[in-house]
Structures are given as C-alpha cells and as structure tokens.
Amino acid sequence: MRNETSISPVESPSPLLGLASSPRWMRLRKNLGLVSALLAVSLVLVLTDLILGPTLATAVLSLVTYVLLAVMLFRFEPVFFVLVFLFILGQFGAMLSGVLIESGVYVSEQRRYGFVTGSTVWLVLYTSFFLYAAFFLFQFFDTPRRARELFRRFRVWRGARLTIYLLLIVVLVVVFVGLLVNGSPLLEQRDRFSYWRTNSIPFLQPIHNQLSTLIFAMGLAFPFAQGRTERAGALLLLAATLVYFVLQGEKYTALVQVLYSFALPFLMRTFATQVHRPSVKRALLIGLAIGGALTSLILYQYYSTHQASNPLTNLSQRIALQGHVWWGAFEQHSAGTLPVAPADQLANELRSLLALRPADSAPETGMTYLMRVVAPLDLVERYRAQGIRFTMGYPAIGLVTLGHWGLFALQLIAAILVVVVILVLLKGVRQANVLLAIVGYKLLNELNGVFGMGNLNELFSLKTLLYAALALAIVAVSRSYDSLAAAARATQLRARKA
8 A cells, every 4th residue: 555645756747738637736736725725714814803803813823824834835845845944934933023013022123012903914814825826836837757866866076065165165264354353243242233334354245145155055065975074074164154153143044044055955855855754843853953042042142242131021022023014014004104105105116126226225115115114213214324124024015015915916926936946946956057056046045135125126136137147048058958968869879770
C-alpha cells in the first residue's frame, strides 16, 4: 500500500495536458481547497467585525488562522514555503504586533496607546489572499516532473567554492576593519543607526550589503564541501558573519536574513528531493531554538545598551512597532482623515514610480509618506534627519492609495512578481546555473525590501532593472547553449548512424 504521506514522483508534464485527471491537478485542487478554507475563515472574521464591530477576539482568531495557513503551506508545498518564508515571517510579525496594539500596548512611534480597530483581521485577509494567489500560480506554472533529478545533478565545483570563500573572507575583513575604525555599536552601547551616520569609510556600506548574497552563495556550495576542513571553514565564516552583525548592533532582521540565506539552498534541495512530508514538529523546535536565542540577544541589548529597567516591556513595545504602520494607516483610512486624498497620493506614487527615482528623492511617497500619516510631525522630522525609517509599510501604502478593493488587485500583482522571481531562482538551482540562482536571490531580496518598506518605486530602481535584465540575459544564453548542445548531439547521432 502506498504511503499517504509521500509525494508522488510522477507528475504531469504540463498543467494543460490531461488536466482534469492528472495526479498533479488532483494535488493542486486538494491543496487549493485547504488554502481556500482558511481564506474563507479570514473573510468570515472580517465580516464578523463589520457586522458586530471589531473585537480583540477576532484579531486573535485571525492570527491563529494565519499560523494554520503557514503550517499547511509548509506541510504540503515546502519548497514554495521556504521561498516565501521571509514574506510570511514579516507579515506574521506585523499581525502579532497588531494583536498587541489592539490589546492596548503603548506605541512609542505614535506616542499613544493602542486600541481595537479591526486592522489585524483585514491584514490577515489581505496577506492570505496574496499567499493564495502566489500558491496557485506557483503550483500551476512550476513543472517539477524532473525536479528530483535536476536537483541531484546540481554541483558547485571546487574552483567556484574557493572563489566564494575568498570573496566572503575579503568582505568580512573589510567590515571588521570598519568596526575597528568606527567602533562597535554593541560594545559602545549605541544603536546601529549612529554607526552609519558616523561611518568614515565611504565604500563600507555597499560592501556590507553584499554579505547576505555571499552567504547564500556559500549555502549553495556547502553541500558539496569536501572534507571536514572545508565544512568547518564554511561554518566558521557563517559564525564570523553572525558575530559581525551582532557587534554592529543588529538584533533580529539581519541575523534571520543571514541564517535564511545560508539554509535556503539546502532546504530547497532537501524538500524538492525527499519523498515524505516535512516534520512540522522538528521545524517548530528549530524555530523556537533560533527565536529563543534572538530574543535573549534582544533582551540583553535592551538591558545593556538602552539601560531598560524592564526589558520585557521594551520587547513587547518593540514587537508592537513591527506592524504599527498598518494599524495607524488603517485607522486614518477608516476615519477618512488621511493627509492626502487617496487618488492624489496614488498620482504621487505613480509619478515617483515612472521617474525611476529612489525613495529618498521622493519625500512624500512610500514609507516617508506613511510616517507622516501615522506619527506626530516633530517625531517624523527628527527620524528623517537621523536617517531612521519605520518598517513594514506594505500593504499599508496600497490601502492609503487604492482603498480596500484596489489593494486586492495590488496583492495579485505582488503575487505574480514574487512567483516569477522564485521560479527564476528555482530554474538557476535546478539547471546548475549558480549565476542565475544568485541573481534570482538578489531579485527576491529586492522584492522583500519593496514589500517590507512599502517603497513601490524601488521596483523600477536602476538596481532592480539591472538584475531583471541580467536574469533575462542569462536565461537567453542558457537556452541558446542548450539548443546548440542538442543540435550537436543530434548531428553526432546522425553521423554514427551513417
């Protein structure tokens, strides 16, 4: 008898051939049915708030629904889950923040205590819709018929591995020299924002920004390390990167990014080639271990750097800041008190988008506009002068420009973009094309930034456009090479027959 928890290796080569009866389409319908049920629960909770009025209970239930959705995606489509993990995690943080705010936690960046608005149930609905659309598109267009064979064929040869290690060593030397010159925010008990304001090395930050990419590249190479010495050296480089970020004053986001970047290639390969479903219990234990370590670091920094008398209170207020932009924007939109009419702000966003300008040159778009929507003006001006921005401006920027119905359309566009990029990343790994995999990872990082901060004009920034053009060029060259190789093999075969 076939194990019901296994993933069948036989897949239909196309979603359009034998669609109704193919095992792939049957799995797609089953998985979409489960996601649809959880999406329906989110909609019911929103309708309950609209009819009976918002309550903290519906906010908590909506958060539970989102957690169940994440568990279901991990269980039934683990490759998709790990590729969109940072999106899932970021929105979970915003939802947890929403529950805390609606329970009455103090929001320091808005200088007021929170209260129930119904914002959390709406955020769960919009995010669940995004995941539903992305999940459907991924399952429909991804063709994993030969995924196991392609992933098993992937190799990173010794020369490429050594190049990755050397580049990472050079970058680590440069950033640690930066710490010696500028001082360590952790050891000097100051925040990381002051580190970059007082940085005296002009090229340091661009080099610093490449660390996660090099860690991803090392993650690609690590499974093919030969001998204990090479494996130990790679792990030592990973540990050195984490130590640097801790000394640089990072508490959570950058550390999660580094760990995720290193683990992503391994997880993609493991989940794509294994037969059985992944263990939710094991994943939960690993997550709790990492989360516990990061929480301990955060509490230590609050106690030592910020001289907090009650670090746990500071921690709850810090978590509340993760999603306070959505909470504040939702309240202002619901009350009709936005500083700029949605249609006018949409025009501002579009002008900024089409002008190909970075967000800093458009002070009334993206996150800079959202800061003015939700926070006191004097605090906003002080933060701007210090180069500090709020976080998680998406999907709030869509709500204040497009309204509720328009935000559904924006989430659909976001899902399409994310799926296109993760398919590029998968293609690079499956075809043993390290360069394409790295470009796909860079594009995924760009989308994480766009849909985290809410600066939609960065979709058309020069950097993002160059990455997209490079990905298209690599795919075109790869196809041409494959065509030439196939023609050469056909010619050799005809010659042998002759």
